[in-house]
Amino acid sequence: MTKSLASRVNTLSPSTTLAITAKAKEMKESGIDVIGLGAGEPDYNTPANIIEAAYTSMKEGKTKYTPAGGLPALKDAIIQKLQKDQGLDYSRKEIMIGIGAKHVLYTLFQVILNPDDEVIIPSPYWVSYPEQVKLAGGVPVHIEGTAAALFKVTAQQIRDAVTSKTKAVIINSPGNPTGMIYSKEELQQIADACQDKDIWIISDEIYEKLVYDGAKHVSVAQLSDDAKKRTLLINGVSKSHSMTGWRIGYIAGDAEVVNAMTDLASHSTSNPTTTSQYATIEAYNGPQDAVETMRKAFESRLEQVYPQLSAIPGFNVIKPQGAFYLLPDVSEAVKNTGFANVDDFAAALLTTANVAVIPGSGFGSPDTIRLSYATSIELLEEAIRRIHAFVEANWKE
Template sequence: MELSNRVKTLTASPTLAITAKAKELKANGYDVIGLGAGEPDFNTPEYIRDAAIKAMEAGHTKYTPTGGIPELKEAIRNKFLKDNALDYAPEEIIVTMGAKHALYSLFQVLLNKEDEVIIPTPYWVSYPEQVKLAEGNPVIVETEETNEFKLTKSALEKAITPKTKALIINSPSNPSGIIYSEEELKQIGEVCLQHDILIISDEIYEKLNYTDEAHVSIAGINPELKNQTVIINGVSKSHAMTGWRIGYAAGNKQIIKAMTNLASHSTSNPTSIAQYAAIAAYEADEAKVTEMKDIFAERLDVFYNLIREIPGIKCVKPKGAFYLFPNAIEAAKMNGFSSVEEWVTAILEEEKVAMVPGSGFGSPDNVRLSYALSMEEIKEAAKRIKRFVENH
């Protein structure tokens, strides 16, 4: 049977591919260290798990409003007020089955055939694929490692055409861990306002910021940019709730209404129990969130310094998320490989360290290394990578 044209354009996720290979080796008895994880290695905090149990016992196991229960929307609204000094009405918020679903729904209601979405490299692997699924065209804009992989005002202006509909900004970033400053976001915002381009601000790693500066949302810079922006966020990374699948979008109420209408014919509603758990996540103090962030910050410092010591590897130090994104092309060539992808495969086979090649993120000379694992595993992984590089 012939498949639809829209799915024929999709490319397999490199993260899932490397994870599958690592699992296969583990199943065969090998000691594999996986650096591909895109989720915190901590369990969901107990007070959140308890809230889910209480919700089930109270009978909150049925359909909910498509866009999320009012209590969770209020908790999200309070989060925006407290963290970002942003005020969204309930009709400007939709709760979705994860931030990925929020993005997917947004592209579906926003894009017409051949509408363009500007995506700076390196990008999260699903951005261009989701744009293609909505029959849009992802316009990939190369960024410079020497500029911390940040999109500049001039590069953005050069990429704009009459078909440009939106721009995706991800800060803190997956995979690079970079964070845009307020001034950098302001310059990008000015260009978008001038050309009436919607800003899609993916802020899922907001709470994993290892600088002394507060997180800046582009929507919080001024009222004009708030009206021009849809924020994507969720509890997956901030509260170690990846499996609960609760994300959300906030922005223009016409867009949010369209996303809600789409959900009413596709997903119905986010899981009822998970919504009550998310309320507990946002209503509690942030002690557990801060504790997790501090552990990640410690791992970052150790892992970054170890990776920098490996010959042929250069790395911009991340300021957020939980990934390193070093340039490894020199190391790969030193070891006799023509690409980082081949080098990564060889290290997995020989040293049993699973890394995600940067090709899936639009940066083929780089590799993504997650430090969402124990300090012992981080040190051992760096040791194995270094041994491979120095012995070939």
């Protein structure tokens, strides 16, 4: 009996985020005072009304299988949300609910990609995009969003990257790890390019509710009939309602794609967790006060810690417009503290200063580190103080 693994998994890169988080957790459990800034989840608990709705559903016996693509009542709640927030009209057959937005994306790539199909991925990017494309037999094609362009790519870059094998481009706005937001005008140009080249737009909008300083979230699907037809909109309640562990995400888009995804899910997951679906119905249909409370808290933290982080020698920081991450370019600090690269710098920061950050190499941005401000302001300020002291103690000029 052969014991070799399937070739598809041999192409995978381990998650940098999870590796750093695991190391920080191990240090904490051994009694070390580690401050973790790697978290990709809000530090708020799920709102009480959502928890109560889940509990009520269980007491009422709503604990059995649901349709593979999700409860009709939850699809209706999502349809109403998309109409209210974006003015978009979808039917139930155009909605599929999965086990978090990550699972939805994975399933999407499985049903739209054939071997060697290409997906254009702007960098910096969320770590799982290229890995999921590879698992579906596809080829990630990276185009760079430079710091000068606020980490965003242009329509012309997309046009230049398209080949006969291109199937889709991913747009993540607000973005992880950058926190940057594409304007309506930028999205219109991208939509026009995708129409000309006849490719899908995969629009990851999971951070849509977390926008700051008067910034506006626009879905590319809002821009025209053609943009809506070719947009596969991905969203969920993990970030907006602090429901990361409940694992509910969804896609809104082309009915044929959604049907194929639902068929695939029926053979892989059966259905999203029933209790979590009832909780999500309440998340969308119930009061939204907690969403705004959390958004304001993140905005306040950003306003406080951005100047402090910018004051660290060798740190060049662009102020984000959304999400809850900062992505400073630390190449100057790395050079002047004698480390070979950002990964080594981040490792030393963890073991010496007891601060966990994520090296940008995992996001296709090797000169940066990602810090999450989804933690208390007291811990954030202490972490930045430690980072500042670490850099100054190791500065060699």
